[in-house]
Amino acid sequence: MAKNNSTETRYRMHVKKGDTVQVIAGSDKGKVGEVLQAIPKTSRVVVKGVNLRTRHIKPRQEGESGQIVTSEASIHSSNVMLYSDKQKVASRVCYTFSEDGRKVRMLKKTGEILD
Structure with missing residues (x-):
């Protein structure tokens, strides 16, 4: 089997579509929004109101x-x-x-x- 030279891919993420998240890095740091789309193949998410791009x-x-x-x-x-809406705090996730x-x-x- 040939090796893929692209970046490492993950197939399981800690966030899902519909989760409320807080951005912890980048130009939109501190913003809170809902996950609109989760892309597990590239380990990326689309968050409402975050990382806005303008097209003409x-x-x-x-x-x-x-x-x-x-x-x-x-x-x-x-x-x-x-992000917890009740207590207004961001947290790591664990599985139980x-x-x-x-x-x-x-x-x-x-x-x-x-x-």
């Missing part, structure tokens, strides 16, 4: 005006931490088992169960 779109038809569209670009999952035997994610600082 040319008019397609005669008489139509151009547009400026802003959209969220992905950031690496290691640059976000799960619930009473009915399911494996669930839990915030280390608050003990809040996510799943």
